[in-house]
Amino acid sequence: MAMFFLMVPIGNAQDAVDVLDGNWYSTQWKYGYVLKNGIGTATSTNSPNFKVGQNIIQLTATSPTTFAGRQVYTDGKFYNVQATLQADGRLYFEGEKNVKWVMERVGSGLPTPANFIDTRFTLVNRGTEPIFKVFISPLQSTGWGQDILGEEVLMQGYEQVFNPGSARGCSFDLRVEYQSRLVEEKRNLNLCQLDRVDFDGRSATVPTAQANPRPAPSAPPAAAPRPAASYDGTSPLRCGGNVNCRIQSEVVQKMQMRWGAFSRSTHYGSACLKAIQTVRTMHPAAYGNGDPGFVQPQMDVCNLR
Numbered sequence: 001m002a003m004f005f006l007m008v009p010i011g012n013a014q015d016a017v018d019v020l021d022g023n024w025y026s027t028q029w030k031y032g033y034v035l036k037n038g039i040g041t042a043t044s045t046n047s048p049n050f051k052v053g054q055n056i057i058q059l060t061a062t063s064p065t066t067f068a069g070r071q072v073y074t075d076g077k078f079y080n081v082q083a084t085l086q087a088d089g090r091l092y093f094e095g096e097k098n099v100k101w102v103m104e105r106v107g108s109g110l111p112t113p114a115n116f117i118d119t120r121f122t123l124v125n126r127g128t129e130p131i132f133k134v135f136i137s138p139l140q141s142t143g144w145g146q147d148i149l150g151e152e153v154l155m156q157g158y159e160q161v162f163n164p165g166s167a168r169g170c171s172f173d174l175r176v177e178y179q180s181r182l183v184e185e186k187r188n189l190n191l192c193q194l195d196r197v198d199f200d201g202r203s204a205t206v207p208t209a210q211a212n213p214r215p216a217p218s219a220p221p222a223a224a225p226r227p228a229a230s231y232d233g234t235s236p237l238r239c240g241g242n243v244n245c246r247i248q249s250e251v252v253q254k255m256q257m258r259w260g261a262f263s264r265s266t267h268y269g270s271a272c273l274k275a276i277q278t279v280r281t282m283h284p285a286a287y288g289n290g291d292p293g294f295v296q297p298q299m300d301v302c303n304l305r
Contacts, residue, residue, distance in 0.1 A: 016061030024103040030161040047281045049076030074283045119191040120163040125154045127201030133177035138168040151249050183207045233261025237299035245290035252280045258302040272302040
């Protein structure tokens with residue numbers, strides 16, 4: 001039986017991967033990297049398991065528009081990935097664990113429309129308690145709109161990237177709501193010129209009917225799910241007991257309850273916050289069904305006295 005092999009000259013393969021040189025960002029996973037000769041160095045991170053400046057992706061060309069290699073997931077491990085450069089200029093990825101995502105070119109020196117507006121920014125929680133809600137409203141809006149943080153919680157000392165988009169201009173008002181229900185606002189921010197916005201809680205106030213001078217929205221913002229009332233944070237967390245470890249959001253929520261009611265008053269408060277962030281930032285595909293061998297040790301950090 002005859003066997004045939006397609007041989008791709010090294011020089012051609014290198015030339016093919018060079019078309020990816022530049023900055024890339026995922027609005028879906030909220031991380032980015034700069035590619036050079038097929039090696040990608042993180043420029044923003046969505047996980048405590050890899051840092052800015054770390055090499056997180058390696059690609060080689062399999063054709064002028066297809067690529068294969070390895071990339072770090074949010075658990076800090078490398079997984080096999082394949083990518084296709086489409087006519088729209090985006091990289092479409094498929095990776096192990098049946099994960100799919102898209103990367104887009106960003107940054108100066110890259111071809112963009114003449115009216116391109118980049119309002120992407122990083123919100124940093126420098127306060128003393130978690131942020132439960134985030135609202136971004138253009139100046140011309142008549143209300144705050146929906147809570148864009150959803151089921152997530154932005155713990156103190158952590159940050160998250162948001163992208164209001166280019167359709168509503170550059171000027172926005174921002175509002176956050178802390179665990180204590182205090183709110184803090186920053187008005188008339190030009191997000192086309194700001195990369196980071198810090199909230200430290202120093203100007204937080206009790207919300208009132210007059211807290212937002214604009215007319216109230218016709219419907220209240222969607223409230224993010226909170227831990228069930230049957231758990232008050234005082235008892236140790238146990239997979240299969242008071243926590244369904246198959247549900248990632250429940251694990252995160254109850255760990256946060258445990259921290260608020262118990263852990264923050266112990267020597268292990270900061271370690272508990274790191275454990276919460278580890279579980280919260282895992283991609284659902286990597287979290288899977290919540291292996292107790294992984295989840296229980298994370299919860300045990302919040303159980304320590």
